[in-house]
Amino acid sequence: xxxxxxxxxxxxxxxxxxxxxxxxxxxxxxxxxxxxxxxxxxxxxxxxxxxxxxxxxxxxxxxxxxxxxxxxxxxxxxxxxxxxxxxxxxxxxxxxxxxxxxxxxxxxxxxxxxxxxxxxxxxxxxxxxxxxxxxxxxxxxxxxxxxxxxxxxxxxxxxxxxxxxxxxxxxxxxxxxxxxxxxxxxxxxxxxxxxxxxxxxxxxxxxxxxxxxxxxxxxxxxxxxxxxxxxxxxxxxxxxxxxxxxxxxxxxxxxxxxxxxxxxxxxxxxxxxxxxxxxxxxxxxxx
Numbered sequence: 036x037x038x039x040x041x042x043x044x045x046x047x048x049x050x051x052x053x054x055x056x057x058x059x060x061x062x063x064x065x066x067x068x069x070x071x072x073x074x075x076x077x078x079x080x081x082x083x084x085x086x087x088x089x090x091x092x093x094x095x096x097x098x099x100x101x102x103x104x105x106x107x108x109x110x111x112x113x114x115x116x117x118x119x120x121x122x123x124x125x126x127x128x129x130x131x132x133x134x135x136x137x138x139x140x141x142x143x144x145x146x147x148x149x150x151x152x153x154x155x156x157x158x159x160x161x162x163x164x165x166x167x168x169x170x171x172x173x174x175x176x177x178x179x180x181x182x183x184x185x186x187x188x189x190x191x192x193x194x195x196x197x198x199x200x201x202x203x204x205x206x207x208x209x210x211x212x213x214x215x216x217x218x219x220x221x222x223x224x225x226x227x228x229x230x231x232x233x234x235x236x237x238x239x240x241x242x243x244x245x246x247x248x249x250x251x252x253x254x255x256x257x258x259x260x261x262x263x264x265x266x267x268x269x270x271x272x273x274x275x276x277x278x279x280x281x282x283x284x285x286x287x288x289x290x291x292x293x294x295x296x297x298x299x300x301x302x303x304x305x306x307x308x309x310x311x312x313x314x315x316x317x318x319x320x321x322x
């Protein structure tokens with residue numbers, strides 16, 4: 036098996052069909068499989084897949100197990116040499132997967148590669164390539180300094196704004212909206228850390244790959260459109276906000292807390308809790 040497309044769906048029926056339709060045009064390889072894990076959607080996604088896409092391997096969960104556990108279900112059920120981790124609200128541009136796989140085949144030390152990701156309006160989705168989310172980089176991102184000073188490496192260490200979006204680069208991470216994982220990497224480091232319900236599981240996995248000697252590349256020759264947050268995050272906004280903040284805290288304490296003092300760890304945790312309260316309050320007022 037050459038390629039396994041692994042998709043987790045939660046109430047993204049409206050976008051899922053376009054995503055699936057884009058897969059054949061993204062690769063000329065014949066040996067592919069598509070696995071969709073449905074996290075107990077209430078929008079009829081599962082029945083839609085059974086009726087319209089009977090050849091797809093569908094795994095139906097009776098409850099929302101979270102993105103990470105569901106993606107691991109798909110990955111464990113897959114057999115491809117290259118595993119495409121893909122969001123249901125994406126559209127793969129022509130030959131995009133072949134471009135990425137060709138690069139991985141040219142250098143077997145590449146464990147993960149990601150494409151240039153664009154928004155619905157064609158603008159660049161900056162989160163598709165990443166540095167390591169150390170506190171300074173995260174705070175610069177939260178405070179908007181990376182947007183205000185895009186050419187300053189000190190303030191753009193997370194989303195790497197100082198790099199040309201159209202240039203191939205070795206990076207520290209790519210977005211889980213679309214990434215390809217070499218099966219030998221999975222053999223080496225295992226699957227996503229299921230302590231992340233959703234969010235930052237991709238950054239965490241990329242960091243584990245780097246720490247084990249693998250390379251990660253951002254390749255802008257391959258392009259994927261990502262509508263963004265049109266599934267679980269859109270249907271469960273309060274839950275999404277909570278898990279987004281919790282994932283950043285978990286990522287920090289897993290990888291970096293030992294590098295800092297107890298007081299700084301308390302400070303970091305307090306800042307994140309405060310930001311969470313602000314975001315949830317804003318969401319309630321908006322709703």
